[in-house]
Amino acid sequence: MNLVTIITVLCALGAGLTAGIFYAFSTFVMAALARLPPPEGIAAMNAINVTVINPWFMAVFMGTPLLCVVVAVLAVLNWSTPGSATILIAALLYVAGSFVVTMIFNVPLNDALAAVSPTSPEGAALWTRYLSDWTFWNHVRTAVPLLATVLFIVGLLLQRNPGP
Numbered sequence: 001m002n003l004v005t006i007i008t009v010l011c012a013l014g015a016g017l018t019a020g021i022f023y024a025f026s027t028f029v030m031a032a033l034a035r036l037p038p039p040e041g042i043a044a045m046n047a048i049n050v051t052v053i054n055p056w057f058m059a060v061f062m063g064t065p066l067l068c069v070v071v072a073v074l075a076v077l078n079w080s081t082p083g084s085a086t087i088l089i090a091a092l093l094y095v096a097g098s099f100v101v102t103m104i105f106n107v108p109l110n111d112a113l114a115a116v117s118p119t120s121p122e123g124a125a126l127w128t129r130y131l132s133d134w135t136f137w138n139h140v141r142t143a144v145p146l147l148a149t150v151l152f153i154v155g156l157l158l159q160r161n162p163g164p
Contacts, residue, residue, distance in 0.1 A: 018094075025135075030131060039123065042123055072091040086154050090147075113126060
């Protein structure tokens, strides 16, 4: 296995793992939190947002976009290799749909939730809006890394079996 293949496999694994984490939030975690009274839901989500900052999650969350940048550069440098365009698209999609969406949409919502008093009327209003907006962007963060995973695999298959 060459370096490009190894990095692409790591990108596919990271994208798939990220999609799975976000999938859990989109399919049941946020629905469960929405069933709680606002102060309890806010407290639970704030606890999740603090706890998620750990070496295991951060290695995947920060490492995968970094590997995607590397594999994107390698795809451009090896442009004539079958699958390079597919791998480049996968890497760009992953970075935009997972990392950038998180930084632009989900993190500011998390910061606003952390700053509000959970028992205040403002807290309850923010919680209602948070559940809707955060979950929408989380659906994006679920679908795009899943698509990127598929494209990384297709790119690897194209490199392995370039066709006639």
